[in-house]
Amino acid sequence: MEDTPVLSLSQVSKAFGAVRAVREVSLDLYAGEAHALAGENGAGKSTLVKILSGVHQPDAGRILLDGEPVEFGGPANAQQAGVAVIYQEPTLFPDLSVMENIFMGRQPRSRFGIDRRAMRTAAAELFARLGVQLEPDRPARGLSIADQQLVEIAKALSRQARVLIMDEPTAALSGKEVARLFGVAEALRGQGCALLFISHRLEEIFKLCQRVTVLRDGGFVASHPIADITPDDLVRRMVGRELESLFPKQETDTGEVALSVRRLTREGIFTDVSFEVRRGEIVALAGLVGAGRSEVARAVFGIDRWDAGSVEVDGRRLRPASPTAAMAAGLALVPEDRRQQGLVMDLSIERNIGLAGLAALHKGPLISRPAERERARDWAVRLRLKFARLTDPVNVLSGGNQQKVVLAKWLARRPSVLIVDEPTRGIDVATKAEVHRLLSELAGSGVAVLMISSELPEVLGMADRVLVMHEGRLVAELDRAAATEESVMAAATGRSVT
Amino acid sequence: MTATATKTETVRRNGGRRLVDRVARVRELGIVVALAALFGVTGAVNPSFLTYGSLRDILLNSSIVALLAVGQTLVVITRNVDLSVSSVVGLSAFGGALILADHPGVPIPVVIAGCVLLGAACGAVNGLLVGAAKVPALVATLGTLYAFRGIDYAWAGGRQVNAADMPEGFLSLGTRSVLGVPLPALVALAVLLVVGWMLRNFRSGRELYAIGSHPEAAVLAGIRVRRRIIAAFVANGALAGLAGVMWAARFGTVDATVATGKELDVIAAVVVGGVAIFGGSGTVYGAALGALLLASITSALAVLRVDALAQTAINGALLIAAIVLDRLLALRVAAALRRRRFHDDH
Ligand SMILES: Nc1ncnc2c1ncn2[C@@H]1O[C@H](COP(=O)(O)OP(=O)(O)OP(=O)(O)O)[C@@H](O)[C@H]1O
Numbered sequence: 001m002e003d004t005p006v007l008s009l010s011q012v013s014k015a016f017g018a019v020r021a022v023r024e025v026s027l028d029l030y031a032g033e034a035h036a037l038a039g040e041n042g043a044g045k046s047t048l049v050k051i052l053s054g055v056h057q058p059d060a061g062r063i064l065l066d067g068e069p070v071e072f073g074g075p076a077n078a079q080q081a082g083v084a085v086i087y088q089e090p091t092l093f094p095d096l097s098v099m100e101n102i103f104m105g106r107q108p109r110s111r112f113g114i115d116r117r118a119m120r121t122a123a124a125e126l127f128a129r130l131g132v133q134l135e136p137d138r139p140a141r142g143l144s145i146a147d148q149q150l151v152e153i154a155k156a157l158s159r160q161a162r163v164l165i166m167d168e169p170t171a172a173l174s175g176k177e178v179a180r181l182f183g184v185a186e187a188l189r190g191q192g193c194a195l196l197f198i199s200h201r202l203e204e205i206f207k208l209c210q211r212v213t214v215l216r217d218g219g220f221v222a223s224h225p226i227a228d229i230t231p232d233d234l235v236r237r238m239v240g241r242e243l244e245s246l247f248p249k250q251e252t253d254t255g256e257v258a259l260s261v262r263r264l265t266r267e268g269i270f271t272d273v274s275f276e277v278r279r280g281e282i283v284a285l286a287g288l289v290g291a292g293r294s295e296v297a298r299a300v301f302g303i304d305r306w307d308a309g310s311v312e313v314d315g316r317r318l319r320p321a322s323p324t325a326a327m328a329a330g331l332a333l334v335p336e337d338r339r340q341q342g343l344v345m346d347l348s349i350e351r352n353i354g355l356a357g358l359a360a361l362h363k364g365p366l367i368s369r370p371a372e373r374e375r376a377r378d379w380a381v382r383l384r385l386k387f388a389r390l391t392d393p394v395n396v397l398s399g400g401n402q403q404k405v406v407l408a409k410w411l412a413r414r415p416s417v418l419i420v421d422e423p424t425r426g427i428d429v430a431t432k433a434e435v436h437r438l439l440s441e442l443a444g445s446g447v448a449v450l451m452i453s454s455e456l457p458e459v460l461g462m463a464d465r466v467l468v469m470h471e472g473r474l475v476a477e478l479d480r481a482a483a484t485e486e487s488v489m490a491a492a493t494g495r496s497v498t
Numbered sequence: 499m500t501a502t503a504t505k506t507e508t509v510r511r512n513g514g515r516r517l518v519d520r521v522a523r524v525r526e527l528g529i530v531v532a533l534a535a536l537f538g539v540t541g542a543v544n545p546s547f548l549t550y551g552s553l554r555d556i557l558l559n560s561s562i563v564a565l566l567a568v569g570q571t572l573v574v575i576t577r578n579v580d581l582s583v584s585s586v587v588g589l590s591a592f593g594g595a596l597i598l599a600d601h602p603g604v605p606i607p608v609v610i611a612g613c614v615l616l617g618a619a620c621g622a623v624n625g626l627l628v629g630a631a632k633v634p635a636l637v638a639t640l641g642t643l644y645a646f647r648g649i650d651y652a653w654a655g656g657r658q659v660n661a662a663d664m665p666e667g668f669l670s671l672g673t674r675s676v677l678g679v680p681l682p683a684l685v686a687l688a689v690l691l692v693v694g695w696m697l698r699n700f701r702s703g704r705e706l707y708a709i710g711s712h713p714e715a716a717v718l719a720g721i722r723v724r725r726r727i728i729a730a731f732v733a734n735g736a737l738a739g740l741a742g743v744m745w746a747a748r749f750g751t752v753d754a755t756v757a758t759g760k761e762l763d764v765i766a767a768v769v770v771g772g773v774a775i776f777g778g779s780g781t782v783y784g785a786a787l788g789a790l791l792l793a794s795i796t797s798a799l800a801v802l803r804v805d806a807l808a809q810t811a812i813n814g815a816l817l818i819a820a821i822v823l824d825r826l827l828a829l830r831v832a833a834a835l836r837r838r839r840f841h842d843d844h
């Protein structure tokens with residue numbers, strides 16, 4: 001790579017108060033090259049992205065565009081320079097249509113102002129390129145996270161940028177959509193676009209990228225051609241130590257049925273879903289994005305109502321559409337959309353962790369602050385939470401660390417039935433192992449665990465049984481021995497008829 | 499297989515468009531239905547309510563608030579609010595009347611333009627406080643509500659300008675009709691159509707919605723949020739300035755207390771009209787219809803000899819009904835959207 005990089009950072013630093021999020025990091029993005037940025041939660045990846053996109057201004061160091069120093073005073077400057085960004089957190093306008101979200105500020109125009117027909121066609125074309133079926137005219141409100149992510153991707157593609165930055169674009173997607181995205185990314189790369197890619201799934205990094213830069217605690221660790229490094233090396237660089245094996249589900253004796261779902265139906269969403277989860281068991285709910293898995297979980301927990309069927313916890317029927325009743329019965333749900341459903345963004349870390357289990361913290365009518373703090377500290381350590389103070393609001397945490405707070409909040413309740421929706425989404429490799437160990441431990445102590453996951457290795461490694469959903473129906477139930485990558489995928493795509 | 503897939507797809511796509519449009523329309527249609535019911539019932543009880551003179555009065559009475567509601571919508575869409583409009587109206591009305599009374603030589607169009615500019619300047623103060631200094635709109639415009647009124651009092655010094663002091667040509671603007679429709683109503687209608695069209699068809703108009711829908715995302719999308727918010731306040735101020743001249747022309751008697759308390763009527767009209775108070779959605783058409791509905795109710799209650807105190811209570815009830823309706827609609831739509839969110843892969 002003798003030629004000048006399209007965009008590069010030279011010795012860039014950024015601090016938020018006492019937190020030094022990025023320290024003297026350099027990074028070169030070349031045309032036609034996909035560059036991965038790897039590091040644990042809170043390593044400073046998203047901060048670096050926001051420096052490149054003009055959201056944050058670096059405290060020190062320079063940004064170079066085609067070798068010339070530039071200053072990005074705001075996102076508009078970076079956009080004009082040809083930088084398109086998919087941020088880690090979805091940034092859609094819920095009240096506006098999907099197509100307007102994609103083209104905001106760049107809507108196609110005719111003589112009479114915005115040309116909605118042209119905009120609709122252009123949006124449909126983008127969706128076709130990504131192989132998704134979304135209505136350009138529907139509002140963004142109510143889209144699943146995966147769909148939101150796809151809209152973000154379409155938005156970035158529509159900019160026809162010279163530099164495309166993707167901060168965990170695949171976290172919410174399943175295999176098929178990821179493959180599509182990679183196809184499109186490869187094509188862009190072929191046209192000379194420079195890519196910066198962030199993911200906690202190492203196999204994706206090795207598949208897509210030619211070069212990887214590793215950050216640890218805000219500092220620059222190394223930058224390698226991908227061919228010169230193995231996944232194990234990469235993990236060691238990120239974590240700074242050796243990691244134990246990834247999926248340590250222990251064998252436990254399963255007890256009586258804790259959660260029993262019978263013929264649950266919600267018109268147009270899922271049909272006739274029946275299953276049981278026993279104490280000590282981890283049951284995985286697999287399937288493609290949009291198969292209705294999260295919807296089943298939401299209904300079981302009482303967030304959405306159902307039209308027919310029943311849910312029993314420890315043999316007692318649950319009142320429908322009542323999360324309070326579900327919680328009283330010992331059910332806990334770690335939701336898929338954690339930012340919107342799992343956290344109070346302006347509240348402190350310790351209060352968020354305490355929130356779901358307030359009852360346990362009561363001392364008379366008041367909440368015991370020391371107990372709350374004690375518990376928060378304990379969970380923060382267990383989940384390797386990276387934070388400055390427990391009293392900081394959660395919205396200053398990195399994306400992955402916010403996920404950990406939600407996990408802590410529900411795990412701290414000691415539920416008897418735990419439903420986790422994508423428990424390790426956006427969580428780094430080291431903590432992933434920790435989460436798996438925790439889930440396994442919980443199961444070992446007699447908790448019934450229902451785990452929704454789009455990550456096949458996680459499903460196969462953790463689950464005692466695998467239920468597979470396809471288009472709103474439960475199409476397969478596989479025990480540990482029968483569950484293989486092929487059998488699960490076949491059922492998930494509706495190919496097996498057994 | 500493919501054929502059926504495409505078919506369900508088109509069905510669904512059309513469904514999506516219809517759903518969004520329907521909600522917007524249901525809301526405005528609701529007001530139209532309420533208006534029809536109101537006129538039907540009141541007209542049945544007292545036919546004089548439906549005479550030309552009575553309808554003309556209703557139009558005249560609603561046009562100033564409608565104009566203000568259109569301006570206020572621009573601000574509310576961006577998740578802000580402008581409480582100071584009534585003081586801007588007062589300032590503009592008094593300023594305009596004073597010039598006309600003391601300097602009869604100044605042409606009327608110049609006076610009108612001056613009032614609009616004065617309003618825009620007031621709007622710029624609000625805009626800079628909110629957009630640039632990041633003072634929450636509620637507090638900033640509460641402050642300027644008092645400040646502008648204070649300037650008005652100081653300027654007037656107890657003086658009152660009467661109809662006799664102003665040129666006949668100016669006063670007739672407030673009452674003249676074109677093809678049977680009072681001029682102020684035509685002005686409000688013209689402004690409504692222009693602003694409505696701009697909000698829908700200009701990129702900058704769409705950006706106002708984006709800002710109110712998700713302010714942080716608007717920044718990330720490269721929208722010049724500060725500039726847009728200031729522009730919304732300036733436009734609202736300019737319309738308030740225009741409303742001020744219209745007030746002076748219509749009522750003829752102007753002192754420093756003009757339009758005191760009107761800001762609440764304006765916000766009520768906006769909310770009744772279905773503009774979300776937390777920004778991001780609603781139309782100026784709805785807001786204008788809201789103003790018309792509130793004015794009609796006031797007139798109808800007077801015709802029905804309901805006393806003034808009850809009128810206030812009824813307006814309050816209407817406001818709450820509108821908010822409840824919006825909430826219910828929003829829930830229905832959210833549920834419908836969640837149902838449709840999930841896309842199968844063929
Ligand atoms: N606005 C902010 N205010 C204060 N601290 C912040 C802010 N943004 C980020 N940080 C801190 O900077 C550090 C780096 O965060 P960053 O979001 O860059 O991490 P990341 O590498 O993207 O992690 P993840 O994999 O979890 O997304 C974290 O410790 C975070 O708490």
Ligand SMILES: [Mg+2]
Pocket residue numbers: 045046047088167398399400
């Ligand atoms: Mg991040």
